[in-house]
Amino acid sequence: xxxxxxxxxxxxxNLNFDEIIENFEQSxxxxxxxxxxxxxxxxxxxxxxxxxxxxKLKNFKLVKKDDEVSIEQNITxxxxxxxxxxxxxxxxxxxxxxxxxxxxxxxxxxNGSNYxxxxxxxxxxxxxxxxxxLDETKLILFLFNEKRDYYTTNIKLPxxxxxxxxxxxxxxxxIDSSEYDYLSEQYRVxxxxxxxxxxxxxxxxxxxxxLDLEDMIxxxxxxxxxxxxxxxxSIQFEEPEEDEFYDEDFEEEEEYDEDYDEDDEDEEDxxxxxxxxxxxx
Numbered sequence: 001x002x003x004x005x006x007x008x009x010x011x012x013x014n015l016n017f018d019e020i021i022e023n024f025e026q027s028x029x030x031x032x033x034x035x036x037x038x039x040x041x042x043x044x045x046x047x048x049x050x051x052x053x054x055x056k057l058k059n060f061k062l063v064k065k066d067d068e069v070s071i072e073q074n075i076t077x078x079x080x081x082x083x084x085x086x087x088x089x090x091x092x093x094x095x096x097x098x099x100x101x102x103x104x105x106x107x108x109x110x111n112g113s114n115y116x117x118x119x120x121x122x123x124x125x126x127x128x129x130x131x132x133x134l135d136e137t138k139l140i141l142f143l144f145n146e147k148r149d150y151y152t153t154n155i156k157l158p159x160x161x162x163x164x165x166x167x168x169x170x171x172x173x174x175i176d177s178s179e180y181d182y183l184s185e186q187y188r189v190x191x192x193x194x195x196x197x198x199x200x201x202x203x204x205x206x207x208x209x210x211l212d213l214e215d216m217i218x219x220x221x222x223x224x225x226x227x228x229x230x231x232x233x234s235i236q237f238e239e240p241e242e243d244e245f246y247d248e249d250f251e252e253e254e255e256y257d258e259d260y261d262e263d264d265e266d267e268e269d270x271x272x273x274x275x276x277x278x279x280x281x
Contacts, residue, residue: 004089004214010062010069012088013081017054023088030129035101035121043094044136046224047189049122050087050143051102053080068199070207077102079144079198082208086143086196089217095224098125126186138232140183140191141220146201148212151192154184158235161190164226168219189232194220 012020021037030038037052053076061072071078080102091097100121126132134140139161145152150171157165157172165172184191197212199205 004210004217006069006210009082009085009208009210009213012085013062013071013078014058014060016056016058017052018056019058020052020084020088024091030125030132032124032128035124037099038125039091039097039099041091041094041096043224044096045138045228046090047096047098047134047137047140047183048087048090048143048220049098049100049140050083051080052084052099053077053103054101055103067211068207068209070205074204074206077202077206078208079196079201079206082196082198082213083143086213086217086220090220090224093221098122100125122183126183134183134187134189137187137189138227138230139223140189141223142191142193143196143220145193145195146198148195148197148209148216151194153190153192155190157190157192160230160235161227164223164230167226168222170219190235 024039026039028037029040030036055076057076060076063070063072069078083102084099087097087099102121149169150173151165152173152175154175156162156174162172183189194216195212196216197209197214199207199209
């Protein structure tokens with residue numbers, strides 16, 4: 001198991017997309033370069049899904065306070081960088097990884113608020129690859145939730161899976177989110193979104209807690225070890241109770257501040273567009 005190193009994570013944050021891809025031992029098995037990249041691997045029990053932002057900005061100034069780290073002026077998302085870093089560690093340990101494009105220029109409106117349309121790349125991946133096979137996969141594990149010690153899912157996990165999560169002291173939070181449906185419904189594989197230690201996503205004080213990120217990486221490895229004993233063919237999906245609501249204390253930070261203005265950000269981050277070449281991806 002790869003150990004978490006703060007210096008290694010800091011260096012990773014300052015790499016651009018091309019430099020990060022060089023860390024992989026192989027070319028992607030499936031890619032359309034603008035929406036997703038898929039790297040197959042030896043182990044098939046768990047499919048990990050991370051997000052990435054393919055802009056070319058690098059050499060950020062990191063701001064550290066106690067056990068937390070952020071990026072000065074927040075010109076890129078350190079949370080998305082953490083998701084990518086987390087996924088790369090799992091890939092280095094033999095697990096397949098699907099990267100979904102979470103470019104901040106994909107901001108759209110939902111219920112009057114700005115948010116990242118993270119499902120777009122996943123929909124494209126499924127449409128492009130109808131014969132994609134997940135027969136050996138027992139769990140799909142998204143890596144993009146705030147805080148620590150919980151996971152979200154759109155449908156209550158099978159009891160055997162919940163028992164594993166309970167032993168790992170993870171809280172299950174059932175939410176109404178279609179993002180987790182696409183692969184689960186097509187391949188009958190449960191999917192969850194794991195917390196990975198980021199806070200205040202999309203806000204001026206967006207940050208990563210080193211200790212939380214490290215602990216959740218350890219949790220992910222523990223899940224992969226425990227899930228091997230579960231027979232996927234015998235599990236039964238369970239619909240959530242009607243009165244089971246999403247716990248606001250664990251709400252995913254997919255919304256930007258109400259005062260966020262994309263035009264203002266472009267003015268503040270002069271030169272951002274010059275560094276970004278959409279045609280490269």
